[in-house]
Amino acid sequence: MDYSFDKEEPTLRRQVHAWVKSNLGAGEDGPLNLESEACRLAKRLGQDGLMAYVVPGKFGGVRETISARDLCVIREELAWGSALADVMFGVQALGSYPIALAGSEEQQRHYLPPLAKGEKLAAFALTEPNAGSDVSAISTRALRDTNGYRLNGVKHFISNAGIAHTYVVFASTQPETKAKGLSAFIVESDSAGFSVKEKTPLLSPHPLGALAFDDCFVPQHRRLGGEGEGLKIALHTLDTLRCTVGAAAVGFARRALEEAVAYSRNRRQFGRALADFQGIQFKLADMATELEGARLLVDQAASMKDHHHQEAPVKVSMAKLFATEAAQRIVDQSLQIHGANGVIAGNILERLYRDVRALRIYEGTSEIQRLIISKHLLKGEQPDGL
Amino acid sequence: MDFELPAELAEVQKLARDFSEKEIAPGAAKDDKEHTFRKDLVAKMGTLGFFGCLIPEQYDGNDLGFLAHALISEEIARVHSPIRVLVPRR
Numbered sequence: 001m002d003y004s005f006d007k008e009e010p011t012l013r014r015q016v017h018a019w020v021k022s023n024l025g026a027g028e029d030g031p032l033n034l035e036s037e038a039c040r041l042a043k044r045l046g047q048d049g050l051m052a053y054v055v056p057g058k059f060g061g062v063r064e065t066i067s068a069r070d071l072c073v074i075r076e077e078l079a080w081g082s083a084l085a086d087v088m089f090g091v092q093a094l095g096s097y098p099i100a101l102a103g104s105e106e107q108q109r110h111y112l113p114p115l116a117k118g119e120k121l122a123a124f125a126l127t128e129p130n131a132g133s134d135v136s137a138i139s140t141r142a143l144r145d146t147n148g149y150r151l152n153g154v155k156h157f158i159s160n161a162g163i164a165h166t167y168v169v170f171a172s173t174q175p176e177t178k179a180k181g182l183s184a185f186i187v188e189s190d191s192a193g194f195s196v197k198e199k200t201p202l203l204s205p206h207p208l209g210a211l212a213f214d215d216c217f218v219p220q221h222r223r224l225g226g227e228g229e230g231l232k233i234a235l236h237t238l239d240t241l242r243c244t245v246g247a248a249a250v251g252f253a254r255r256a257l258e259e260a261v262a263y264s265r266n267r268r269q270f271g272r273a274l275a276d277f278q279g280i281q282f283k284l285a286d287m288a289t290e291l292e293g294a295r296l297l298v299d300q301a302a303s304m305k306d307h308h309h310q311e312a313p314v315k316v317s318m319a320k321l322f323a324t325e326a327a328q329r330i331v332d333q334s335l336q337i338h339g340a341n342g343v344i345a346g347n348i349l350e351r352l353y354r355d356v357r358a359l360r361i362y363e364g365t366s367e368i369q370r371l372i373i374s375k376h377l378l379k380g381e382q383p384d385g386l
Numbered sequence: 387m388d389f390e391l392p393a394e395l396a397e398v399q400k401l402a403r404d405f406s407e408k409e410i411a412p413g414a415a416k417d418d419k420e421h422t423f424r425k426d427l428v429a430k431m432g433t434l435g436f437f438g439c440l441i442p443e444q445y446d447g448n449d450l451g452f453l454a455h456a457l458i459s460e461e462i463a464r465v466h467s468p469i470r471v472l473v474p475r476r
Contacts, residue, residue, distance in 0.1 A: 300389045 020081035042088040046118015054093040060116035068302040072247035079251025083355035087206040091159040095122025102225035123164035125155040136179035142171035151213040161209030182230030186222040204355040243301040246323030253327035256334035294323035314376040321369035324359040402461035414466040
């Protein structure tokens with residue numbers, strides 16, 4: 001057992017941290033135009049070689065296979081600096097992974113290199129108005145047509161809606177078998193019958209919206225994997241990228257702790273620094289301890305994922321659950337230490353407080369993680385005496 | 387970063403688990419009820435090296451380190467805490 005970092009990891013961490021310092025500035029004011037700022041960041045992430053980590057080496061990636069640990073290091077460092085930069089990276093990974101996972105050689109060769117360079121943006125379209133955690137309720141339909149499929153339905157809460165070029169869309173080819181009848185398709189943004197129905201403003205803004213498919217034709221060669229393999233592709237993708245959500249939470253939490261330490265040293269009340277009060281010291285100690293626990297769980301989960309350990313899925317759920325919940329508490333405590341200054345619009349804590357919240361919901365809510373964990377605990381033989 | 391236990395420590399963990407389940411657990415409830423202490427367990431644990439993880443080999447310890455020490459403590463605590471207390475701390 002060795003908890004020291006890989007040789008390459010500190011180099012990557014330093015590289016991303018330097019990128020954050022030179023590309024994000026103070027970052028405390030919201031961008032004037034969300035979509036253009038999102039595209040600018042994605043383009044820079046591509047040009048500077050970071051997007052390349054979301055695809056395998058053969059198609060322009062850095063490592064031979066995609067490494068969850070690399071993605072975690074990158075997301076933590078980006079989230080430390082900017083939620084938007086983190087989301088642009090995270091969504092590119094989410095939209096590319098199904099193609100890297102299930103795409104044919106031809107599909108991979110066509111779609112992955114421009115995604116690795118950040119020249120094109122990807123999106124992952126699974127969620128629907130009536131199908132959130134319950135994926136089996138998906139009602140977008142893919143009907144067979146000459147040389148392909150016709151898609152009809154609506155997707156919402158789709159990150160990168162409106163700015164992505166390559167959408168991985170999950171639709172039912174066999175509704176009577178529910179989740180088992182799902183298939184995955186690559187839909188290009190200029191396809192006839194495809195439109196962005198609505199753009200949805202968020203608590204922590206990033207480009208997100210609803211998509212409509214009106215008899216949208218998808219040629220046979222853009223089906224991803226076999227018919228009926230959609231659920232497997234979606235769940236495998238979410239399972240792999242779940243620990244990276246935990247890593248983003250660690251990034252927000254680390255920033256919140258650093259800000260709290262700095263503020264409590266400088267801010268003086270009752271004739272002394274806040275840091276001289278034991279009540280503040282205890283808060284800082286609890287925050288640091290929770291952060292360390294979150295970081296270890298995320299590191300362990302990502303490492304197990306990369307080694308295809310059979311218990312990786314449950315560890316990944318634990319990492320996502322604990323890291324996102326802990327980050328919420330850490331950010332909240334940091335804001336409390338900042339007092340009223342922390343709720344001023346544009347203050348770093350005001351921003352972190354908004355940024356951290358959705359992580360407990362997207363890519364599997366905390367409650368869904370708990371179900372995965374308890375299912376794992378309760379399966380198998382009943383222990384004696386229970 | 388590697389989160390797997392090295393083979394040597396996985397063996398220590400298994401040894402401690404087997405000993406805890408076979409030797410300590412069966413008498414645990416009786417110890418609690420009748421306020422008894424099984425001195426013979428101490429000798430057995432000593433022979434197995436449970437007390438020597440933090441002691442250098444030149445003083446007859448095994449110097450396996452804190453992780454081995456923690457693994458042994460965890461396995462014993464799982465079945466009977468009064469015996470776990472015997473595993474010394476430096």
